[in-house]
Amino acid sequence: MILVARVGAEQAGLRLDDGVKQFFPQYSKGEIRRVIDWGGCSIGQLTVRVASRTLKEGDEIAFGVMEPERCIELVYQKGDLLYEDKDFLAVHKAAGFNSQRTPYQLKGTVEYAVEMYLKGIGLKEPARVVHRLDRGTSGVMFFPKNKQAATLISRLLKEGKVQKTYWALVSGSPDLAQWKVDAPIDKLSKFRYGVSQSGRLACTVFTVLAEAGGVTALEAKPLTGRTHQIRVHLKHSGFPIIGDESYGGIPAPRMMLHCRSMRFTGPRGKVIEAVAPIDTEFAALAPELERLVSPA
Structure with missing residues (x-):
């Protein structure tokens, strides 16, 4: 499921994770940061993996919700x-x-x-x-x-x-x-x-x-x-x-x-x-x- 929101004047200047929390309060800060870290959040169609990214008015946020059990580390040596x-x-x-x-x-x-x-x-x-x-x-x-x-x-x-x-x-x-x-x-x-x-x-x-x-x-x-x-x-x-x-x-x-x-x-x-x-x-x-x- 992908949730979409547009940043207004009241969210401008917030951190990305704080802004997402305002838009989608049903998710905890921990869940939000996990989605961001795993590459499930984008601003203007560009993936953003930094929770502290500062939001600007007019930014379009796409927040992709994935089941936690699918978050499995994969590393090749x-x-x-x-x-x-x-x-x-x-x-x-x-x-x-x-x-x-x-x-x-x-x-x-x-x-x-x-x-x-x-x-x-x-x-x-x-x-x-x-x-x-x-x-x-x-x-x-x-x-x-x-x-x-x-x-x-x-x-x-x-x-x-x-x-x-x-x-x-x-x-x-x-x-x-x-x-x-x-x-x-x-x-x-x-x-x-x-x-x-x-x-x-x-x-x-x-x-x-x-x-x-x-x-x-x-x-x-x-x-x-x-x-x-x-x-x-x-x-x-x-x-x-x-x-x-x-x-x-x-x-x-x-x-x-x-x-x-x-x-x-x-x-x-x-x-x-x-x-x-x-x-x-x-x-x-x-x-x-x-x-x-x-x-x-």
Whole structure:
């Protein structure tokens, strides 16, 4: 929820946190300062993270309210990285974290944590988000470390030259060991997508990895890069992802979709690849699937 207020003469000169308290008295000063610290407050569309910022008449304040349980610190150290060279780095995004900043949050996102890592190694580059994973999806995320690398990987992604492999857990048993879904995807509402003839071309290849205990582990290779593509195509196939309740999946601690690996050819013909292990919640749902939890 985003609350908006405009500073009048009576609030001019106040600290930001005092002004927000006047506008929205239902929130405590502690809650207000937490929102400001986590990047959920902006003035004139610019994020402000200093509670003592002085307000001016006419300032427009946007105050984004986020659940306290989503305020989880995220820090990447060198040993946490899946891959790093002078041009790229790859991290393992855990389920439950946003890939990039939102109107509610900066701190605690993968983008912010990567930017802090880059600053920590002496780079003055921003964390450029060239591809995203949904909040509920875990796995590999690549970040370029300079403009040239950003241009390269953005082009490769656009041309479909980045090989992505996902793992998904679904209920039931598909009739085929492998199948391809070639069905266009369109936006149906603010947060939902679906197969529609008016949509953009989308193609995904699915392969059964293993089955046990009523759970099937699938490998998904998206040949295009549409929003929610794997989720929509699995729903279209009659096998929504476990935990993906938005698309008909049965409840689970998390959405069981994981970006297992990404691979592409970098500068000077170098093959660049990162592989991310699955988390305990993913593994626990299908403990019999030993091939999933064994090292790559």
